[in-house]
Amino acid sequence: MGAESDKHGLPLMTRREAIKTVGKLATIALIGAVAPAIVQEYAQEEKDARLRDLLLRMVPGSATVKPVLGENDEALYYEAYDSSGMLVGYVFTTTVYGRNGPISLVGGVDLNYRVTGIEILSQSETPALGARIVEPQFTEQFVGLSTQNLELTTRGGRIHGITGATISSTAVTRAMREKIEEIRKTTS
Amino acid sequence: MRVLTRGILQENPIFYLVLGICSALAVTTKLENALAMGFAVTFVIVISSALVSLIRKHIPAIIRLASYMIVITSLTTIIVIYFEAFDPAMYRTLGIYLPLVAINCIILGRAEAYASRNTIIPSVLDSLGYAIGYTWVISLVSLIRQLLGTGSITIFDIQILTISYFQPLDFMIRPPGALFTLGVLSGLIAFLRQRRAQSSRRRR
Numbered sequence: 001m002g003a004e005s006d007k008h009g010l011p012l013m014t015r016r017e018a019i020k021t022v023g024k025l026a027t028i029a030l031i032g033a034v035a036p037a038i039v040q041e042y043a044q045e046e047k048d049a050r051l052r053d054l055l056l057r058m059v060p061g062s063a064t065v066k067p068v069l070g071e072n073d074e075a076l077y078y079e080a081y082d083s084s085g086m087l088v089g090y091v092f093t094t095t096v097y098g099r100n101g102p103i104s105l106v107g108g109v110d111l112n113y114r115v116t117g118i119e120i121l122s123q124s125e126t127p128a129l130g131a132r133i134v135e136p137q138f139t140e141q142f143v144g145l146s147t148q149n150l151e152l153t154t155r156g157g158r159i160h161g162i163t164g165a166t167i168s169s170t171a172v173t174r175a176m177r178e179k180i181e182e183i184r185k186t187t188s
Numbered sequence: 189m190r191v192l193t194r195g196i197l198q199e200n201p202i203f204y205l206v207l208g209i210c211s212a213l214a215v216t217t218k219l220e221n222a223l224a225m226g227f228a229v230t231f232v233i234v235i236s237s238a239l240v241s242l243i244r245k246h247i248p249a250i251i252r253l254a255s256y257m258i259v260i261t262s263l264t265t266i267i268v269i270y271f272e273a274f275d276p277a278m279y280r281t282l283g284i285y286l287p288l289v290a291i292n293c294i295i296l297g298r299a300e301a302y303a304s305r306n307t308i309i310p311s312v313l314d315s316l317g318y319a320i321g322y323t324w325v326i327s328l329v330s331l332i333r334q335l336l337g338t339g340s341i342t343i344f345d346i347q348i349l350t351i352s353y354f355q356p357l358d359f360m361i362r363p364p365g366a367l368f369t370l371g372v373l374s375g376l377i378a379f380l381r382q383r384r385a386q387s388s389r390r391r392r
Contacts, residue, residue: 010250011249011250017248020248021248021250021251024246024247024248024251024255025251025254025255028255028258028259029258031262032258032259032261032262033262035262035266036262036265036266036269039266039269039270040269042273043269043270043272043273043274044273046273046274047272047273050273050276
């Protein structure tokens with residue numbers, strides 16, 4: 001290849017060389033874009049499997065979950081079946097606004113609409129305060145409760161909110177209560 | 189073989205070349221964070237050096253740096269996707285520093301300085317050496333920070349060592365602690381290096 005430079009300091013090359021060079025860069029760029037996309041496919045399988053395991057954990061004894069789809073093909077909630085095909089409960093994910101941003105959680109109820117499981121998936125609440133909604137000490141309280149008790153103790157319910165984190169505690173409690181009520185209305 | 193060991197001690201990327209410092213400061217609060225980061229860096233640097241070495245004769249000079257960056261960034265994206273799917277907890281802990289592996293100077297530095305001019309096996313060994321050099325340093329820093337900052341060392345949440353009657357130095361797990369630890373270690377290493385140079389000069 002020529003080692004001369006034009007007045008801008010860029011190398012002089014023939015049109016043919018220039019096209020080859022651009023072609024090489026384009027090829028590298030193409031491969032560089034496709035490779036992560038391929039990995040993403042495998043990663044997606046893993047993420048889906050992980051979500052499935054999480055959903056199953058929400059209702060003890062469940063073996064499969066089947067989504068109940070809404071108008072836009074999104075999963076409103078899931079029906080949980082045991083290994084013999086009997087319905088054992090319902091599982092759901094929901095997102096609610098906490099103090100600093102969305103809190104997404106997953107939960108499960110049995111056929112009497114009592115909570116069988118809850119887990120916070122993501123949140124951006126204040127560390128050491130609102131962020132403590134992820135701790136078992138808080139989430140354990142929900143298990144076994146029916147929606148009439150899904151309120152903070154300050155409002156007549158059975159959930160002890162986290163001291164100094166009323167907004168976060170209320171948000172999670174409300175999210176659970178409202179979603180379970182929604183499922184109850186659809187399935188009763 | 190010297191190709192491999194060079195990056196571990198003599199030309200250690202963090203102490204000697206002073207590269208890759210920012211991740212060394214940010215993710216060294218726990219040993220497993222440092223190890224995960226080391227794994228990510230090793231993955232990207234070894235594969236990128238191997239690829240750069242393979243294609244080195246076919247890349248015209250003007251697109252050299254751009255090509256290397258594409259390779260490195262693509263590999264970083266792959267490792268980010270991997271972490272997000274297979275270790276979400278660590279992915280959240282490392283946060284932004286995982287994608288920032290793409291601009292880790294050690295990786296581009298070795299691609300440019302060595303892999304672009306050598307065959308594939310030496311390139312792989314060279315990059316592996318620097319990866320090991322980086323990993324052992326950030327692991328050491330994280331051990332020190334965790335020990336002095338919390339009073340115990342845990343590996344995957346199993347307590348290995350606890351010092352009782354020790355008031356943890358909280359600043360160690362905050363950013364100042366990282367700078368402090370790295371600074372003191374760098375000074376120590378430089379001092380030892382100097383002493384060794386002096387004694388070998390005296391022997392001659």
